[in-house]
Amino acid sequence: MTTWHEKAAALQADGRAFIGGERVWAKSEQQFENLSPIDGRKLGMVARCDGADVDIAVAAARAAFDDGRWAGKSPAQRKRVLVKFADLMQKYGQELALLETLDMGKPIKYSQTVDVGGAANCIRWYGEAIDKIYDEIAPTPANSLALITREPVGVVAAIVPWNYPMLMAAWKIAPALAAGNSVVLKPSEKSPLTALRLAEIALEAGVPPGVFNVLPGFGAEAGAALALHMDVDCIGFTGSTRVGKQIMQMAGQSNLKRAWTELGGKSANIVCADCPDLDAAVEAAIGSIFFNQGESCNAPSRLFVEASIKDRFIEKALAKVPDYAPGDPLDENTVMGAIVDAAQLKTVMGYIESGRADGARLLAGGRQARTDTGGYYVEPTLFDQVDSSMKIAREEIFGPVLSVLSFTDVQDAVRQANATQYGLHAAVWTADLSKAIQTSRALRAGTVHVNQYDGDDITVPFGGYKQSGNGRDKSLHAFDKYTELKTTWIQVG
Numbered sequence: 001m002t003t004w005h006e007k008a009a010a011l012q013a014d015g016r017a018f019i020g021g022e023r024v025w026a027k028s029e030q031q032f033e034n035l036s037p038i039d040g041r042k043l044g045m046v047a048r049c050d051g052a053d054v055d056i057a058v059a060a061a062r063a064a065f066d067d068g069r070w071a072g073k074s075p076a077q078r079k080r081v082l083v084k085f086a087d088l089m090q091k092y093g094q095e096l097a098l099l100e101t102l103d104m105g106k107p108i109k110y111s112q113t114v115d116v117g118g119a120a121n122c123i124r125w126y127g128e129a130i131d132k133i134y135d136e137i138a139p140t141p142a143n144s145l146a147l148i149t150r151e152p153v154g155v156v157a158a159i160v161p162w163n164y165p166m167l168m169a170a171w172k173i174a175p176a177l178a179a180g181n182s183v184v185l186k187p188s189e190k191s192p193l194t195a196l197r198l199a200e201i202a203l204e205a206g207v208p209p210g211v212f213n214v215l216p217g218f219g220a221e222a223g224a225a226l227a228l229h230m231d232v233d234c235i236g237f238t239g240s241t242r243v244g245k246q247i248m249q250m251a252g253q254s255n256l257k258r259a260w261t262e263l264g265g266k267s268a269n270i271v272c273a274d275c276p277d278l279d280a281a282v283e284a285a286i287g288s289i290f291f292n293q294g295e296s297c298n299a300p301s302r303l304f305v306e307a308s309i310k311d312r313f314i315e316k317a318l319a320k321v322p323d324y325a326p327g328d329p330l331d332e333n334t335v336m337g338a339i340v341d342a343a344q345l346k347t348v349m350g351y352i353e354s355g356r357a358d359g360a361r362l363l364a365g366g367r368q369a370r371t372d373t374g375g376y377y378v379e380p381t382l383f384d385q386v387d388s389s390m391k392i393a394r395e396e397i398f399g400p401v402l403s404v405l406s407f408t409d410v411q412d413a414v415r416q417a418n419a420t421q422y423g424l425h426a427a428v429w430t431a432d433l434s435k436a437i438q439t440s441r442a443l444r445a446g447t448v449h450v451n452q453y454d455g456d457d458i459t460v461p462f463g464g465y466k467q468s469g470n471g472r473d474k475s476l477h478a479f480d481k482y483t484e485l486k487t488t489w490i491q492v493g
Helices: 004-010 051-066 075-091 093-104 108-130 165-178 193-205 219-228 241-253 278-294 307-324 342-357 410-418 433-442 476-480
Strands: 017-019 022-024 031-035 042-047 144-152 155-159 182-186 212-214 234-238 258-262 268-271 302-306 361-364 381-384 401-407 425-429 447-450 483-491
Touching: 004 093, 017 051, 017 193, 051 155, 051 182, 051 212, 051 219, 075 093, 075 108, 075 165, 075 193, 093 108, 093 165, 093 193, 108 165, 155 165, 155 219, 165 182, 165 193, 165 234, 165 476, 182 219, 193 212, 219 241, 234 241, 241 258, 268 278, 268 410, 278 307, 278 401, 302 307, 302 410, 307 361, 307 381, 307 401, 342 361, 342 401, 401 410, 410 433, 425 433, 433 447
Parallel strands: 155 182, 155 234, 182 212, 234 258, 268 302, 268 425, 302 401, 381 401, 425 447
Antiparallel strands: 017 022, 017 212, 031 042, 144 483, 361 381
16 A cells, blocks of 8 residues: 555646646746645745736636636536536545645645545535525515626635645635636645646536636735736635735725635633533643644634633643644644744744743743654644733734633633634633623624534634634625625516
8 A cells, every 4th residue: 555655755746827727837937946844845846926927817717707608607507517626626635635735734634634525525515505596586666676686706816825725725716616707816835736736627627728727926926916906806815914904905906806804813712610521621622723733713722711620621731732742744643743834933933932931831842843854843832821911812823832811700701802803713611501602792703612612614604803804705605705796677667
C-alpha cells in the first residue's frame, strides 16, 4: 500500500493560473515559490498574477456570462453539472487532500474528511438546492401582476484565506455558480493548489470555459485588482478584518460593487458552574481551539470559567493538552499539524511572549515544536490568569493558544465576552434553560452554541456581527449575496 509520504514524493503540483478553461502562466511571467510548512520542501512554482491577468480573467468571465453559456442554462441543468462536480471531487479526494495538507500543514485525516468531504458536500448541496427555489408573485390589485424574481449578479470575485482553502472556496463558488454567475477565484498565495485543481475538475464536470477562473497571486496585486475592477459585480472575501476593510473601501472607490466579508473572531466560550457535562465542556474547549492548529476564525480562544469550578476544569484540560501535540501531518494518527508558514509561526510565538510579558500564567506549551523537521510547529498552549485587557485576550492570534479567564457572575462574563470588536461565535454551558436562552440572546455573535461547540452543517448560515463581517456563507441565505432581486410590474387591465 502506497503511503502518504510516497504519494507526496510523486506529486507534481501545477501552479499555473486557470483562465478561460486553460492553464496559463501570468502575463508578466513572474512566479513565486510554494513551500510546504510540513518540512519546508519546495512544492513548485506558482503564477504570480496581477492586474493584467485579472483583466483577462474578468473579461473571460464576463463573456461567459453575457453569452449565457452557464447563466442561460436551466437550474436543473446547472444542478446536474454541480452534482457531477461534487462526485468528481470525491473521486479525486485523495489527491485533493494531499494537496491541502502539503500546502497548509493540516493533518491528512482532516483534509480528507473535513476539507474534501465538506467542500464536496457544499457543492452538491447548492447544486441540489437551486432548482427548488421559487420566485414570488406580489399581492397586487387585480389589474396588475407583479413578479419578484432572482437573477445572477454577473461576475463574482471570490478571495479566500489559507486556513481552509478548499472549504472556503466551496462556500463562495457553490452558491455563486448555482445561481448562474461567472466566478474569478483568488486563493491565498500561501495555499493555492487545491483551488487550481478544483477549476480543472469543474471543467471536467461540465462547467463551461470562462465560467470558473482561478488566479493565484498576492493580495496587494491580484486581490486589489479584483476589488477595484470596474467589471466585477460582486466580491466575496474571507480573511482578516484589516484587509476586509480595504476590500470594502476599494469596492466603493470603483463601481460600488457588492462587497461581502467574513472576517476575524475572538470567540468567547462561557462555562457556568451548573454545566451539565464538565468533561464534554473540557473536550470541546480544548479540541476546538487546537483543531486546525488554532487557525480558525471561529476558534473559542477566550475561555470564561466560573470561579468555583475553574481549578477542576483546568486540571481536566491540562490532562487533555498532550493529546494535541504536533505530529507529522502525513500520518493519519496526527490531530494537530503545522502552522501555515514562517511568518504565521512568528506571529503566534510573538503573542505567546506577549502573554508572558503581560503577566498571564503559562500552564502548558508555549514553545516551538518539531524544530528538526524544517517545518513550522507550535505546542498546544494554555494560559491562566488572563485579564480581558491583555493582548492575548483582545487580538486574534490564529494559532493554538487558549486564554482562561474566570467569572463569578454570568452577566459579567457576557459583558466581557461582548467587549470586543468581533462577533463571530460564542458559547455557553449551563443546565439552566432560562440562563441558556437569556445568555444566548445577550451574546453579540452570529452563532451561539449551547452545551456544545462547533455544531454546524451546510444548512445554517455562517458569519458574524460587528467587525467580524457582513453577509452570510452557507445555507440558502448565501444566495442573497449572489443574486439580484428584480420586480416586474405588469399592467393586465
